[in-house]
Amino acid sequence: MRPGGAAGTVGHRVALPDMGVSQRLKSRFRRFLQRPGTTVDLAPLEKRLPAIAAREEELKELDDAALTDAAGRADDYVDICAIGREAARRGLDQRPYDVQLLGAMALLSGKVTEMATGEGKTLTAVIAAYGHVRLGNGPVHVLTVNDYLARRDAEWMEPVYRLLGLTVGWVTEASTPEQRREAYDRDVTYVSVSEAGFDFLRDQLVTDVADRVQPTLTTAIVDEADSILIDEARVPMVLAGAVAGEQDPVHAADALVRGLRAGRHYEVADDGRSVAFTAAGLAAVEAKLGDINLYADENIGQLSAINVALHAHALLHRDVDYIVRNGGVELIDEMRGRVAQRRRWPDGLQAAVEAKEGLSATAEGEVLGTITVQAFVALYRTVCGMTATAVLVGDQLREFFKLEVAVIPSNTPCVRVDEPDRIYATRAEKEEALIAEIAAAHGAGRPVLVGTLDVKESEGLAAGLAAAGVPCSVLNAKNDAEEAAIIAEAGAYGAVTVSTQMAGRGVDIRLGGSDQTDRDRVAELGGLYVIGSGRHDSRRVDDQLRGRAGRQGDPGASVFFVSLEDELVLRHAPDAIPPSPRMNADGLVTDEQVDFAVEHAQRIAEGVNHELHRNTWRYSVVIEQQRRALAERRERLLTSDIAAEMLREKFPERCEEIDPDVLSRAARTIALFHLDRLWAEHLAELSEVREGVHLRALGRLDPLDEFHRAAVPAFNRLIPEIETRTVATFEETEFDADWQPDEARLVRPSATWTYLVHDNPFGSELDRLIAAVGRRLISAGRS
């Protein structure tokens, strides 16, 4: 979004009541077109505000016990908001603004609310959570982006909940099953979305009902909804068990690909998502192996290992895609620039990266159960969410979750100045200008927050700043522990903070530091100055970064420094840049075509991500249905005796000899084990099919239909197979043997690399025809 546009949006938000006729017409038309952010009419909610305000005095008279008592009787929006406001005033000494109540009401009616950074989303969620419980939608889960926020918010808001007569709990990675069960038992539970998802998956694999921790999923309030529902949605949460006995071919393969050179031995695709050997590279590898044919049937295992090793070498970069810490490889979340906890690459890639870094390999995982964040969130009966940037993903929220966006005006108008991008021809010029700009602002004492794209860049910039005599705190995936503290001080006088992407989402930057001692001095200098060292893959993430400045009417400014050598531009729009753009002597480019090219590149990146999301989703629909169908079946096996009855029918005599209790336990355990195993095998088979299903388009078949055609019969064979295997195991098992499936271990692979961006990379038949004719015309023109 152009800076002017950003200001315009803000203006639109606050100026709702006094719009001109043409503006009103325009907004009508946008609503008619169902543009995201226009479909929710706040007027009916606004009408309740006077009634809420009217109850304020009366509620102030009550003592705490009477307030709690009243809270237990509230059953409409007015009561809920009025009592919620009073409880917040007493519990936190913060009286929620009208806009926060509006947000709470929108959340109560199942919307995604867009509220600017610093408008008090956390408190808004409390009133909404309370309302949902009162309206019979409890228990409520508040899904956060990480454990830190889950715990902080739960503890911070506890006094309010107490006054409202509700219990609140939180779950983090470190929680024991006991603690989890207790936390989920509360009226409101704060939990990171991945913990909630893993608890769900684990519950799906228990062999005893008593081992469950999570109750039925009822209502979810999703914090940072765009991040969780869109960015993370396509990452599957995977429960994996260790695979025993597989020796490690990847380490051996690593030695083979070491020393190969890009361009000569292998080629990386333009989109940076795939790599392939050239003939020379293949010959080199085969020569090292003693002139074998890697593509012969017996060498396929080795070929797979070599491909994976090559992927690790050519496509994954240290300090960009992962960091090495404590003798292990830790993935960096590409959207958030922080370490993705317990996330692993699938299919041996993790081991390959460990081999590349000379680390010993951790055990490989085999997928036991999987659910995408999207499917998990869909399990809740009621879903609502809040974020600072929802409108830009409004179409996707509607497409994937049937959620509408309600734009809540900010309490005080935003006065942040968004300057136009500064585009430089080369990266070196950009960095020079960037450091000069930071040094200048720092010299005046103005706090600066620099957002970089990856860890490497943040460290390079920190070194550059140190050389220029500017001290700075660096916040990246490597020191995420101090994250909240560093971010909280980013607004202090003279502070320079270099951070990767969206690290520290959810923590406020107050002017003058966390205690706001120098607030006036900093405000006078123009407030927090946010500088982006490059455009991100989506405008939304850019806007999140800008949003760190100018909270609650504070002064602030933002600017992005872009170079034509940035990866975003190189990857997506190399053709759109004019051969000799207009520029100043210092390398600052002032060419409209270049401005367009940068935005074009960003739009392509957004489109690619959207397409990835949609494809993952389209193919996961059928898997999710099968998961649900099997979960039902499993539930019955778990809670009834059907497995034992089946065995009794088949082996009446043998069953007579076994103690009925032992039989029913053993039958259940065996059947569940085989069900889980077969499901894991089924998932592996489906990913195999998924890999090459796009080739069916060549036979004028629809890949998605073909995927269903393969997935459904495979699933239909599953149930009889469970029975067959259960019977077989029963026949060969002695019943004193205490026999258990492998202990499940939790890992979370990032599975994006295996999926194609395009469902049909060859285009439609017409595309191919036109492309072929075009090629012929061009080559004819040349000759």
Added chain:
Amino acid sequence: MLSAFLSAFRTPDLRKKLLFTVGIVAIYRLGATLPSPGVSYGNVQKCIDVMQGEQSGVFTLLNLFSGGALLQLSVFALGIMPYITASIILQLLTVVIPRLEQLRKEGQAGQAKITQYTRYLTLGLGILQASAFVALARSGQLFNNMCDQFPIIPQTDLPTWLTLVTLVITMTAGTGMVMWLGELITDRGVGNGMSVLIFTSIAARLPSEGWSIKTSKGWGMFFLVLALVLVVITAVVFIEQAQRRIPVQYAKRMIGRKMYGGTSTYIPLKVNQAGVIPVIFASSLLYLPQLALQFFDQNNPGDVQAWVQNNLATPSSPTYIAVYFLLIIFFTYFYVSITFNPTEVADNMKKYGGFVPGIRPGKPTAEYLDFILSRITLPGALYLGIVSILPNFFFIWLDNQQYQNFPFGGTAVLIMVGVGLETVKQIESQLMQRNYEGFLR
């Protein structure tokens, strides 16, 4: 297939989709028979009767696609053709105009804009075509000036320009409406909207054409033709389904890798890889001599002209049939070679780590694919040729009067079977997805 439909009707949301599609099709057919304001329905019918059996020339194919609505100048006279044309033009323009190319790369959002442009262009084309046909109708050329005694757009009290403008507006609006109906089917019904509407148009003419055989030849012939048509359709369905599967393996997984019978990933090469396009190309090309004849003096033909008249413009002549057949074979090879680029496919496989077992990636794979493809294309081409010339034999056998509007042959059968199969497949796949309950209860 019938059972698929039955169980589809038992699945609530599929039933809704099917009924929705049927409803849209009904609206489409209603609009296709609804006369536009200012057109004399009676006179149009008389003209069509006069035309029966005459060669109506270039409009035949268009008329086929619009289900006979074109000659009737109904509200949906232009049918889906302007939309198809607009899509093709926009596709072509993306090669020429960089701005469009960039939009296309921007994914969903850009594609939405291109779709929007397509819609505008459709309306533009609609205005052009509507004006052209209204002008033709008014001058009587729509029916080759053979029924000038019955004016299609008779004089009324209203000024003529108003009638004509109303007609153009009505037909253009009709085009927009058809476009919308098509998109509705794609979004909320079953099948691809454009294909379903074309299918409807062609199928709509079957009963009346069949009946005309009965009236002219009697019941015996009627049932004989019906039986033959069924045999042809069965054969077409059979061959349309035939494919050769080239197994492909992806070597990049280290765990859970297991051969599932080796059939889970493959490239399906169809026997009829080219579809119906070669037939359309060939018949369009064979219209040219006919068209050319119109420019010459019809009453005093020269030698060449007479030869062309007797051989290339007469569907029953052996020369015509032979040329038609050879053209189809040529275009089949041509089209397959253009739309299936073995090098590109091999590159794509290589890029994502796939290969045909036993064959090295890159050039050897491309050569292998090329070899298989050229072998499989021969039966495909012969099949297309035979199916397409069948109606010409029908024609010799029935007599000259029936050919032009004969809907059971060549293009029509291929299109109908193609669309039918595609739609049934989609229904089946959706059905499979929704029917776990069946075995789990």
